[in-house]
Amino acid sequence: MKTVKLVSEVRAEICSMKKRGQRIGFVPTMGYLHEGHLSLVKRSVEECDATVVSIFVNPTQFGPAEDYSRYPRDSARDGELLRSRDTDLLFIPTVEEIYGEGFSTFVEVGGLSEKLEGSIRPGHFRGVCTVVCKLFNIVSPDKAYFGWKDAQQLIIIRKMSEELNIPVEIEGCPIFREADGLAASSRNVYIPREKRRYAVALYMGLSRIRDLLDNHGIRDAARLLKEGRKTVEEYPGVELQYLEIVDPDDLSTVKTIDGKVLVLGAIRISGVRLIDNMFAGDK
Amino acid sequence: MKTVKLVSEVRAEICSMKKRGQRIGFVPTMGYLHEGHLSLVKRSVEECDATVVSIFVNPTQFGPAEDYSRYPRDSARDGELLRSRDTDLLFIPTVEEIYGEGFSTFVEVGGLSEKLEGSIRPGHFRGVCTVVCKLFNIVSPDKAYFGWKDAQQLIIIRKMSEELNIPVEIEGCPIFREADGLAASSRNVYIPREKRRYAVALYMGLSRIRDLLDNHGIRDAARLLKEGRKTVEEYPGVELQYLEIVDPDDLSTVKTIDGKVLVLGAIRISGVRLIDNMFAGDK
Numbered sequence: 001m002k003t004v005k006l007v008s009e010v011r012a013e014i015c016s017m018k019k020r021g022q023r024i025g026f027v028p029t030m031g032y033l034h035e036g037h038l039s040l041v042k043r044s045v046e047e048c049d050a051t052v053v054s055i056f057v058n059p060t061q062f063g064p065a066e067d068y069s070r071y072p073r074d075s076a077r078d079g080e081l082l083r084s085r086d087t088d089l090l091f092i093p094t095v096e097e098i099y100g101e102g103f104s105t106f107v108e109v110g111g112l113s114e115k116l117e118g119s120i121r122p123g124h125f126r127g128v129c130t131v132v133c134k135l136f137n138i139v140s141p142d143k144a145y146f147g148w149k150d151a152q153q154l155i156i157i158r159k160m161s162e163e164l165n166i167p168v169e170i171e172g173c174p175i176f177r178e179a180d181g182l183a184a185s186s187r188n189v190y191i192p193r194e195k196r197r198y199a200v201a202l203y204m205g206l207s208r209i210r211d212l213l214d215n216h217g218i219r220d221a222a223r224l225l226k227e228g229r230k231t232v233e234e235y236p237g238v239e240l241q242y243l244e245i246v247d248p249d250d251l252s253t254v255k256t257i258d259g260k261v262l263v264l265g266a267i268r269i270s271g272v273r274l275i276d277n278m279f280a281g282d283k
Numbered sequence: 284m285k286t287v288k289l290v291s292e293v294r295a296e297i298c299s300m301k302k303r304g305q306r307i308g309f310v311p312t313m314g315y316l317h318e319g320h321l322s323l324v325k326r327s328v329e330e331c332d333a334t335v336v337s338i339f340v341n342p343t344q345f346g347p348a349e350d351y352s353r354y355p356r357d358s359a360r361d362g363e364l365l366r367s368r369d370t371d372l373l374f375i376p377t378v379e380e381i382y383g384e385g386f387s388t389f390v391e392v393g394g395l396s397e398k399l400e401g402s403i404r405p406g407h408f409r410g411v412c413t414v415v416c417k418l419f420n421i422v423s424p425d426k427a428y429f430g431w432k433d434a435q436q437l438i439i440i441r442k443m444s445e446e447l448n449i450p451v452e453i454e455g456c457p458i459f460r461e462a463d464g465l466a467a468s469s470r471n472v473y474i475p476r477e478k479r480r481y482a483v484a485l486y487m488g489l490s491r492i493r494d495l496l497d498n499h500g501i502r503d504a505a506r507l508l509k510e511g512r513k514t515v516e517e518y519p520g521v522e523l524q525y526l527e528i529v530d531p532d533d534l535s536t537v538k539t540i541d542g543k544v545l546v547l548g549a550i551r552i553s554g555v556r557l558i559d560n561m562f563a564g565d566k
Contacts, residue, residue, distance in 0.1 A: 164417055
């Protein structure tokens with residue numbers, strides 16, 4: 001595995017890969033890797049000839065009051081993990097390499113970016129789309145892998161790539177969960193040890209909704225959400241930020257369920273924000 | 284010359300060109316071609332192995348009260364002209380091929396897009412950047428050719444390409460002028476015949492400023508602009524929309540000139556908007 005910091009170095013490596021006729025898989029990350037990330041790397045290694053991973057904690061997707069500066073970082077450990085999973089190229093740029101002085105070009109997917117996470121984190125998806133568009137142009141992958149954990153992000157990036165005609169296939173990979181169901185996230189490290197067992201609240205709320213829908217035929221979203229909320233609120237110290245049932249195509253609210261839906265939510269526990277989601281209604 | 288309507292057809296052609304190791308030059312246009320456009324095609328044919336031209340009157344760069352529907356179109360004549368100038372591939376997509384239902388992804392260069400033309404045509408450069416970004420992703424050219432006639436557009440597209448890491452070189456080509464100095468433009472066809480001789484007003488104003496600066500050493504922008512305005516106003520029926528002296532790097536206003544500047548302006552004559560510009564101060 002080669003590790004590079006400069007855009008020009010990535011381009012040179014990609015150029016050699018393409019000359020050898022290799023199909024390139026790309027996994028963009030913010031580092032502090034967990035099994036969720038590594039499952040994306042595994043898919044890429046299986047499906048492509050060369051796998052490129054980027055680690056970049058992207059400042060433009062954090063709000064001014066968010067955790068950009070304290071976001072967990074450990075690039076030495078990340079590098080070892082990626083090497084052991086057969087990554088070919090690791091790109092770890094500085095902020096200056098990605099955002100030059102006076103940077104002012106942004107990519108935005110209107111509509112989808114203002115809902116759910118976007119309503120709580122204004123500008124978040126603008127930052128995500130901009131950096132992902134840049135990374136796609138730098139790496140020019142054949143396939144790029146994103147986790148369903150960040151469902152809204154995946155849906156937005158898919159729309160952006162289609163609408164800007166970026167020649168990449170966006171692959172969504174299943175959420176990796178801990179034994180109790182908590183979705184793997186770099187931010188889980190923030191959860192105080194004594195609160196860890198309550199962090200499963202959102203997973204339990206989502207599971208409750210899926211069970212009522214798929215196994216008990218309750219199709220009224222208001223009633224499902226009420227039950228889901230009740231489940232989340234059984235866990236002490238958990239604040240539910242939102243819980244919604246939406247159409248996975250356009251994230252529009254669904255009132256009566258008659259097909260596949262996405263149930264998503266966000267909680268705060270001891271100041272830590274956690275998001276999770278689940279498909280349901282496709283039985 | 285092959286003419287295609289679909290993105291998939293362009294991609295197939297480009298793929299063959301790249302397999303043959305050809306360097307691709309690209310000239311995006313809105314059609315109704317004049318010698319200005321053809322000078323871009325000439326540069327591309329000279330410098331690249333294959334030349335791709337697009338003709339697309341882009342609705343998202345027109346304001347609601349602007350001339351989108353009556354913008355001049357003549358694709359049969361355009362096709363003949365391009366064939367005679369050794370174009371390899373002509374892409375004429377429909378609006379539906381470029382903007383699918385529910386399209387909502389936009390690219391924007393903040394700051395530069397709000398000045399000058401942007402202040403009079405809000406959203407114009409957002410539309411330009413979005414379609415050019417899409418066309419670059421469809422054609423993936425090595426070089427793309429733009430006329431200095433639309434100076435602000437050229438500067439914005441250069442910044443967009445750099446900041447989004449689009450791997451293309453943006454080449455600026457000199458303004459093509461009629462015998463009297465009027466800059467070639469598809470919109471010149473709108474000028475009533477009896478007013479045609481007054482359309483040169485802006486060119487004369489710009490030339491006056493350049494002369495006073497370069498040959499008479501007047502470096503005070505306010506004084507230069509006053510003289511330039513006076514020249515424009517000598518022509519009957521001409522309304523000056525703006526006249527400015529700016530730094531070509533960031534379009535910021537210059538007060539006292541001590542290097543290369545860009546002098547730009549816009550006029551209206553019989554309801555027709557015309558823009559023009561000139562470099563000066565580099566003697």
